Amino acid sequence: xxxxxxxRGNRLILSSLLSYPTMLSLHxxxxxxxxxxxxxxxxxxxxxxxxxxxKSYGVEVLDLTRREMDLLAENAxxxxxxxxxxxxxxxLTSAKAPCKNVAMLLDNLRMMQTVVDxxxxxxxxxxxxxxxxxxxxxxxxxxxxxxxxxxxxxxGIMHLAREVMCKTEVTVPLALVRPTLVFGPGDxxxxxxxxxxxRLAKEGKDIVLFGEGEERRDHVFIEDVGETxxxxxxxxxxxxxxxxxxxxxxxxxxxxxxxxxxxxxxxxLRSPRQGPLPHNGHRPFNNTSLRQIxxxxxxxxxxxxxxxxxxxxxxxx
Numbered sequence: 644x645x646x647x648x649x650x651r652g653n654r655l656i657l658s659s660l661l662s663y664p665t666m667l668s669l670h671x672x673x674x675x676x677x678x679x680x681x682x683x684x685x686x687x688x689x690x691x692x693x694x695x696x697x698k699s700y701g702v703e704v705l706d707l708t709r710r711e712m713d714l715l716a717e718n719a720x721x722x723x724x725x726x727x728x729x730x731x732x733x734x735l736t737s738a739k740a741p742c743k744n745v746a747m748l749l750d751n752l753r754m755m756q757t758v759v760d761x762x763x764x765x766x767x768x769x770x771x772x773x774x775x776x777x778x779x780x781x782x783x784x785x786x787x788x789x790x791x792x793x794x795x796x797x798x799g800i801m802h803l804a805r806e807v808m809c810k811t812e813v814t815v816p817l818a819l820v821r822p823t824l825v826f827g828p829g830d831x832x833x834x835x836x837x838x839x840x841x842r843l844a845k846e847g848k849d850i851v852l853f854g855e856g857e858e859r860r861d862h863v864f865i866e867d868v869g870e871t872x873x874x875x876x877x878x879x880x881x882x883x884x885x886x887x888x889x890x891x892x893x894x895x896x897x898x899x900x901x902x903x904x905x906x907x908x909x910x911x912l913r914s915p916r917q918g919p920l921p922h923n924g925h926r927p928f929n930n931t932s933l934r935q936i937x938x939x940x941x942x943x944x945x946x947x948x949x950x951x952x953x954x955x956x957x958x959x960x
């Protein structure tokens with residue numbers, strides 16, 4: 644009996660994924676301000692930039708940080724529902740990330756259950772969920788919005804499960820934004836990559852690479868992620884969009900750029916690699932959808948994004 648139940652559940656999830664539109668659709672060709680944007684997770688890396696860019700367009704924004712809205716607190720769903728209104732656009736960036744263990748996975752699912760229950764009590768006009776490129780299965784070909792969503796990490800499983808919860812449990816127009824590795828000022832993490840390299844370079848400390856730093860990844864500037872969110876809100880977008888640059892850079896090249904733009908004396912060192920190359924050493928993305936839907940969108944190159952952190956007057960490309 645349990646096997647049959649599991650099979651039906653798997654079919655439901657698969658059906659949901661197959662029936663959900665993979666390409667982003669704009670329900671308004673011209674930007675229109677929503678009645679209000681509610682940023683859930685406004686204290687985070689992406690939440691802060693999304694809030695700032697929406698406010699710069701004149702959108703009324705309600706910022707909800709963990710201090711105002713703890714999604715794991717008792718009666719959290721009722722509290723959140725009381726803060727929402729029918730005309731709102733809810734931008735959901737709250738997550739315990741990166742998700743490293745089962746306890747974090749379960750907490751993240753409980754957080755999403757709070758949101759789902761709140762939206763049942765008080766539906767909104769539009770929902771934008773900030774997911775992750777970790778939902779995609781590795782591929783030697785550039786990944787796109789139509790690529791297979793088959794995550795190999797707990798972080799990817801967490802985001803895909805939360806996406807499915809949004810699709811199956813909430814009757815609200817939904818946009819899924821899937822960023823790849825995000826870099827830029829204001830990053831609260833010290834994860835391996837351009838953000839850590841910039842911190843070390845500014846301090847004149849050596850940058851230690853895993854192996855030779857040969858793996859090549861797509862790095863997207865935080866302003867570009869925020870701009871993608873802003874456009875999804877203003878055009879009431881539904882479907883899926885990857886927040887990616889469409890370019891791949893090795894971690895060694897990223898370290899060299901950090902040293903270059905900061906004029907640092909930092910040395911770039913290698914260290915013995917433990918285990919195989921992540922993602923087989925290469926994880927490119929195709930950003931054709933982003934360019935087709937928003938033809939005027941100017942993607943920020945890695946060097947330009949790093950340089951803007953040293954010279955604030957430098958405009959990202």
